[in-house]
Amino acid sequence: MQMESGSAPAYQTAMKELADTAKAEGPEGLTAAVDALAPLLPGLGGDFAMTAVLAGALVEWGGSPMGLVGVLPRRAAEAMMLNAAVPELWDSATGGKPLPEPESASTSELVHELTRRPWWRRGVDSTRRESLTRIAMSWFDMDDWLRALNTVMVDERFRTAVSDKTKAELREHAAAVADRSEEATWIAALAAVLDNxxxxxxxxxxxxxxxxxxxxxxxxxxxxxxxxxxxxxxxxxxxxxxxxxxxxxxxxxxxxxxxxxxxxxxxxxxxxxxxxxxxxxxxxxxxxxxxxxxxxxxxxxxxxxxxxxxxxxxxxxxxxxxxxxxxxxxxxxxxxxxxxxxxxxxxx
CATH class of the missing domain: 3.10.20 (Ubiquitin-like (UB roll))
Known part of the structure; x- marks a missing residue:
């Protein structure tokens, strides 16, 4: 509900309350919290990508990561794929204007820059704007997804449950963004780990x-x-x-x-x-x-x-x-x- 309201302070408060409650309940409570957060992850981005970081923390505190198998690797791969597209889209939209550092801009500013040119505006409907927004979000939130995935990929049960196809996609997309993300370098290495x-x-x-x-x-x-x-x-x-x-x-x-x-x-x-x-x-x-x-x-x-x-x-x-x-x-x-x-x- 706090994510639907768009209130970042309320969201942060709700996440802290969830974490505190789960820790107090021990491993079963931590696992239940991970399982509750997992279905939310595919649709999240921007500031709300911190939900994935929280899920990773719940695992570090003793929760099972297995509820994240079907969602987190794919969402992290998507974040890297979208992030890899940002420089080319930005260059096309701005004519070579320097791309802002993730720490010095916002998603809304990036989307505005991508869509404000006349030759872009003519073809930007709501669906296209939504896609551009998700791409822009990846410029800021990619490392949140990767940080969470790095946390759970050290678990052999989790790694062996991730398909070879998804691991190959993770390695491919990580290679495309490794020049600007140390987290992606670790993802590529973890996705290559052999088990059994x-x-x-x-x-x-x-x-x-x-x-x-x-x-x-x-x-x-x-x-x-x-x-x-x-x-x-x-x-x-x-x-x-x-x-x-x-x-x-x-x-x-x-x-x-x-x-x-x-x-x-x-x-x-x-x-x-x-x-x-x-x-x-x-x-x-x-x-x-x-x-x-x-x-x-x-x-x-x-x-x-x-x-x-x-x-x-x-x-x-x-x-x-x-x-x-x-x-x-x-x-x-x-x-x-x-x-x-x-x-x-x-x-x-």
């Missing part, structure tokens, strides 16, 4: 292979730390010889503070290639690993040079998992070795 993803690791020197499953790993630096923790051990038990990572590095990659700092960084234990012979950068993400015969494959080689990492993971509140499912049977390992690129299966 099989991974085969081959040690060509020992002619051993390992089957693993990974979820919630934000970057390859984090993957390198976790791989070393899972695979390095007693070769007599089928593991990889070497020095295991320190507990501090593993904690930084999992549940502790991710920040290691320049004086006590983590260091890589392996030089990794994919099954096609392409080096795997610690700065990349697991989704960059090109599948071989439908499976992501990593091949271990001795380090050529040390690579240091000052952070253990990209997303502090995203829980990673890397399970060692087992050591491959010799025949299966040999089968993978025959499929690797020649330079990959040898020490290069």
């Amino acid at each position: 993803e099989p991974l085969v690791v081959i040690d060509p020197h020992a002619r051993r292979g390992y089957a693993l499953t990974m979820s919630g790993i934000g970057d390859n630096g984090q993957l390198l730390i976790l791989l070393a923790d899972r695979l390095i051990g007693d070769p007599a038990h089928g593991l990889v010889a070497g020095d295991p990572p320190t507990r501090r590095w593993v904690e930084a990659a999992t549940c502790g503070s991710p920040y290691l700092g320049p004086d006590t960084p983590a260091m890589t234990a392996f030089h990794l290639l994919d099954g096609h012979g392409t080096p795997i950068s610690a700065d990349g993400v697991p989704a960059d690993i090109e599948p071989l015969d439908g499976t992501r494959v990593l091949v271990l080689h001795p380090l050529k040079r040390e690579y240091i990492m000052t952070a253990g993971r990209m997303f502090e509140h995203m829980t990673p998992a890397l399970h060692l499912d087992g050591v491959l049977q010799r025949a299966e390992t040999e089968s993978w070795l025959t499929r690797l690129a020649p330079s990959t299966a040898s020490d290069n």
